Amino acid sequence: MNKILVTTHPACRGHLTGPGHPECPARMDAINAGMTSHGLWERVDREEAPDALPDQLARAHDSAYVEEILQLDGREKRLDADTVVSPGSVAAALRSAGGVIRGVDAVLSGSHRHAASLGRPPGHHARPANAMGFCLFNNVAVGAAHAMAVHGVERVLIIDIDVHHGNGTQDIFYSSSPVFFFSVHQSPLYPGTGFMDETGDGDGQGFTLNLPFPAGMGDPEYLAMTERLLLPLVDRARPALVMVSAGFDAHEWDPLGGMKISTAGYARMFRLLIRKLEAVGIPGVLVLEGGYSLEALRECAPAMIEAALHPEKEDDATKPAPPRKEAAALIDAVARLPWGA
Numbered sequence: 001m002n003k004i005l006v007t008t009h010p011a012c013r014g015h016l017t018g019p020g021h022p023e024c025p026a027r028m029d030a031i032n033a034g035m036t037s038h039g040l041w042e043r044v045d046r047e048e049a050p051d052a053l054p055d056q057l058a059r060a061h062d063s064a065y066v067e068e069i070l071q072l073d074g075r076e077k078r079l080d081a082d083t084v085v086s087p088g089s090v091a092a093a094l095r096s097a098g099g100v101i102r103g104v105d106a107v108l109s110g111s112h113r114h115a116a117s118l119g120r121p122p123g124h125h126a127r128p129a130n131a132m133g134f135c136l137f138n139n140v141a142v143g144a145a146h147a148m149a150v151h152g153v154e155r156v157l158i159i160d161i162d163v164h165h166g167n168g169t170q171d172i173f174y175s176s177s178p179v180f181f182f183s184v185h186q187s188p189l190y191p192g193t194g195f196m197d198e199t200g201d202g203d204g205q206g207f208t209l210n211l212p213f214p215a216g217m218g219d220p221e222y223l224a225m226t227e228r229l230l231l232p233l234v235d236r237a238r239p240a241l242v243m244v245s246a247g248f249d250a251h252e253w254d255p256l257g258g259m260k261i262s263t264a265g266y267a268r269m270f271r272l273l274i275r276k277l278e279a280v281g282i283p284g285v286l287v288l289e290g291g292y293s294l295e296a297l298r299e300c301a302p303a304m305i306e307a308a309l310h311p312e313k314e315d316d317a318t319k320p321a322p323p324r325k326e327a328a329a330l331i332d333a334v335a336r337l338p339w340g341a
């Protein structure tokens with residue numbers, strides 16, 4: 001048995017979004033090629049993602065919405081300006097969510113220390129009752145809800161590092177405290193939410209945290225964010241499971257995002273997080289979200305898996321530059337919010 005379970009499925013290629021759409025089947029090919037060239041498939045346990053079941057999806061979505069999407073199987077439909085369904089899309093979406101559920105089962109049953117789900121379509125914009133922003137089902141939210149419903153987990157921490165705000169995940173858990181949601185993202189940018197004053201509602205007050213970064217932030221800012229917010233949050237939120245909405249569209253090569261994280265910066269961020277999880281004995285489930293530079297995906301998805309396999313690997317000796325003042329001020333402001341109050 002290997003330390004990490006990686007789930008994916010060939011059906012995830014079958015979600016066809018049309019010519020020129022950045023969320024394309026070639027993303028799966030790029031990741032697969034990178035995993036192969038880095039010799040990673042031999043060093044992880046690889047499984048085909050199962051189908052998510054309607055009842056599992058309905059823990060995060062309205063059951064009428066789940067039914068509406070399932071009815072589109074084999075058909076074509078445009079759901080919003082940039083979210084389309086092709087005949088293979090529902091099959092892809094079921095595998096994409098099912099892979100996360102399988103990963104949650106693996107780490108919570110103790111068969112694996114960590115898991116990663118490398119499927120598409122992504123999920124973090126999908127809201128309780130509507131598809132949005134390339135996303136049909138909210139894979140990470142379905143996984144978190146599964147952890148609580150089936151494994152009795154009392155607290156899940158979801159960390160969303162995609163360059164876009166994870167508005168769907170935030171909406172699904174906005175009024176509840178069992179899921180602590182943290183998102184760092186570029187602002188202003190699609191979908192136009194994720195401001196610092198969005199901190200949860202009712203029982204969920206203090207269990208949502210948003211760090212809106214201006215465009216142009218890179219390794220120094222993201223590493224400072226990791227050390228000052230993410231790592232303390234793992235202690236503060238006291239989760240039994242940490243899930244990461246792993247978007248690679250904050251990479252310097254990404255055509256949609258305006259951030260500057262390098263491949264080495266992503267690797268270092270994941271190593272810091274995984275080291276922390278292992279120090280406190282919490283499993284991690286890493287869930288692919290966005291990332292639209294095929295070249296960046298080919299390097300960064302394997303770098304994430306490598307970091308989970310070998311978090312102890314030394315960081316390069318060069319001390320990262322200090323974060324820009326504006327970013328440091330934003331990080332300080334989020335650090336002062338009443339987390340989990």
Ligand SMILES: [Zn+2]
Nearest residue numbers: 162164249290
């Ligand atoms: Zn994104």
